[in-house]
Amino acid sequence: MSQNISNIGIETIDAQHLQLLEKAEAFMKAYTDNLDNDTVNSTLNFLESYVVEHFADEEALQVSSNYPKYNEHKIMHDSFITTDFAKLKEWINENGLTPDNMKYFTDILVKWVMDHIDGADLEFANYYNGISR
Numbered sequence: 099m100s101q102n103i104s105n106i107g108i109e110t111i112d113a114q115h116l117q118l119l120e121k122a123e124a125f126m127k128a129y130t131d132n133l134d135n136d137t138v139n140s141t142l143n144f145l146e147s148y149v150v151e152h153f154a155d156e157e158a159l160q161v162s163s164n165y166p167k168y169n170e171h172k173i174m175h176d177s178f179i180t181t182d183f184a185k186l187k188e189w190i191n192e193n194g195l196t197p198d199n200m201k202y203f204t205d206i207l208v209k210w211v212m213d214h215i216d217g218a219d220l221e222f223a224n225y226y227n228g229i230s231r
């Protein structure tokens with residue numbers, strides 16, 4: 099799935115987006131490699147901290163370039179972490195780490211990230227590249 103990712107035209111951010119999807123793949127792989135639940139959970143926590151770190155870096159770039167839609171963009175990031183991601187984690191804890199559940203989780207996560215990159219992140223990149231060149 100990471101090969102289907104769009105480049106938005108900001109090198110550091112594009113590299114992080116790729117990393118993010120690779121970590122989502124690693125989460126799936128941790129299961130298919132028959133690793134124990136603790137390892138799968140730590141892969142999930144690692145993925146979450148990477149998402150948080152990426153959002154913070156992207157927001158810092160928006161602040162430093164006076165992006166007018168920063169607040170709107172930050173709300174999307176925050177609600178993804180506190181609502182979508184948190185609910186998925188809770189759901190997976192309740193329903194267990196089965197292949198179907200992990201596929202469900204990863205598909206939703208990847209879809210959100212891909213849609214966000216193609217929409218809001220691309221819009222920011224167009225603004226950022228327009229003023230910085």
Ligand SMILES: [Fe+2]
Nearest residue numbers: 156214218219
């Ligand atoms: Fe973003």
Ligand SMILES: [Fe+2]
Nearest residue numbers: 115156215219
């Ligand atoms: Fe992003």
